Amino acid sequence: MKYIFGPVPSRRFGRSLGIDLFPEKKHCTFNCVYCEVGTGKPEKEFIDFEPEKVINELKQWLFDNHNNLPDFITFAGSGEPTLYKSLGRLIEMIKEITEIPVVILTNGSLLFDKNVRENCKKCDYLVPSLDAGCRETFLKINRPHREFTDYDRYVKGLIEMRKEFKGHYLLEVLLVEGINTSEKEFYLLKEKIEKIKPDRVQINTVFRPPAEGFAQSANEQTINKFKAIVGNIAEPVKYYSASGNVVKHLKGKLLEEVILKTITIRPCTISELSDSLSVGEEKLNSILEKLKKAEKIELFDFNGEIHIKRKNG
Numbered sequence: 233m234k235y236i237f238g239p240v241p242s243r244r245f246g247r248s249l250g251i252d253l254f255p256e257k258k259h260c261t262f263n264c265v266y267c268e269v270g271t272g273k274p275e276k277e278f279i280d281f282e283p284e285k286v287i288n289e290l291k292q293w294l295f296d297n298h299n300n301l302p303d304f305i306t307f308a309g310s311g312e313p314t315l316y317k318s319l320g321r322l323i324e325m326i327k328e329i330t331e332i333p334v335v336i337l338t339n340g341s342l343l344f345d346k347n348v349r350e351n352c353k354k355c356d357y358l359v360p361s362l363d364a365g366c367r368e369t370f371l372k373i374n375r376p377h378r379e380f381t382d383y384d385r386y387v388k389g390l391i392e393m394r395k396e397f398k399g400h401y402l403l404e405v406l407l408v409e410g411i412n413t414s415e416k417e418f419y420l421l422k423e424k425i426e427k428i429k430p431d432r433v434q435i436n437t438v439f440r441p442p443a444e445g446f447a448q449s450a451n452e453q454t455i456n457k458f459k460a461i462v463g464n465i466a467e468p469v470k471y472y473s474a475s476g477n478v479v480k481h482l483k484g485k486l487l488e489e490v491i492l493k494t495i496t497i498r499p500c501t502i503s504e505l506s507d508s509l510s511v512g513e514e515k516l517n518s519i520l521e522k523l524k525k526a527e528k529i530e531l532f533d534f535n536g537e538i539h540i541k542r543k544n545g
């Protein structure tokens with residue numbers, strides 16, 4: 233697999249299946265001091281390729297692992313996913329084959345661009361970053377490409393996206409001791425956060441080896457101070473679990489393929505299929521009806537229970 237990785241236990245998003253759109257080389261508008269992918273010249277070019285390249289891999293992965301689906305599908309990895317032009321179309325295609333929520337982790341630098349916002353609107357959870365309360369700190373910590381150094385435009389993009397986006401908007405602030413951890417910086421950040429109005433603020437720090445050795449983790453006291461200033465909306469990054477309302481089904485053609493594969497191996501009852509695929513019986517019934525009309529399956533009685541088998545299988 234070239235684009236799909238994991239699932240990895242993510243501090244932010246439970247058991248997360250990753251999509252890395254730039255697996256060959258880091259491709260990002262920033263060059264953050266804390267980047268775990270390493271340092272690299274910041275970029276400004278959008279990249280495009282057929283979304284089928286990713287969707288075919290994802291289909292195969294979900295087909296092979298339909299009994300053990302991840303909690304989230306997350307765009308992450310070696311760069312800035314919004315630099316991929318067909319991101320919106322790709323998410324639409326993901327939504328045709330599964331109900332697993334889609335997450336975009338983004339540095340937010342391109343949200344001033346209407347097309348990028350349109351792409352991002354297709355996801356369920358958007359996690360943009362804001363590490364600095366002013367331009368000076370922004371340049372120091374995120375080290376953006378020279379075309380993305382306009383801090384006010386950056387914050388405006390974050391505000392605009394919030395207004396337009398109907399999904400979960402979680403703003404991430406990553407604290408690097410001594411760089412964005414002064415009290416003054418915290419109040420400047422608070423001011424921007426109040427304008428952006430995210431659903432939550434996730435406070436992160438340097439958990440993995442950073443690009444620059446001087447980028448040190450913020451200690452607990454610093455994190456608590458930031459939380460106290462920003463208020464209840466902020467919380468240290470915590471593990472999102474699969475419990476709660478996370479839906480993780482396959483759907484559409486891919487679900488049909490998995491049903492056909494399952495009953496080819498062994499005829500099943502509807503309740504067995506429902507348990508094995510975690511799909512409600514009502515939904516299954518309508519799919520089975522469709523497959524029956526297409527003469528792909530047949531129903532038969534065995535020991536007083538209706539079973540489904542592959543036609544001519």
Ligand code: SF4
Pocket residue numbers: 260261262263264266267268269309310311312339
């Ligand atoms: S935005 Fe993310 S990928 Fe880009 S340099 Fe910063 S940490 Fe690395």
